[in-house]
Amino acid sequence: MSFEIEYEPQKCISCNKNILYFESSVYFPCPSCGEVIIWRCEKCRRFAREYTCPNCGFKGP
Numbered sequence: 001m002s003f004e005i006e007y008e009p010q011k012c013i014s015c016n017k018n019i020l021y022f023e024s025s026v027y028f029p030c031p032s033c034g035e036v037i038i039w040r041c042e043k044c045r046r047f048a049r050e051y052t053c054p055n056c057g058f059k060g061p
């Protein structure tokens with residue numbers, strides 16, 4: 001984990017696809033540990049795909 005990730009293209013936590021800036025993607029801190037920013041692409045958000053926090057293993061809808 002490093003903060004350099006802020007300068008790289010963000011990847012969707014569910015499908016691992018690069019998120020394009022014009023997508024209506026969402027990002028939020030992990031609801032469990034709050035240490036990881038969870039990025040989700042438009043599709044995964046719409047279909048409510050499961051994600052797993054890489055830091056604490058929290059699974060969410």
Ligand SMILES: [Zn+2]
Nearest residue numbers: 012015041044
């Ligand atoms: Zn996705």
Ligand SMILES: [Zn+2]
Nearest residue numbers: 030033053056
């Ligand atoms: Zn977490």
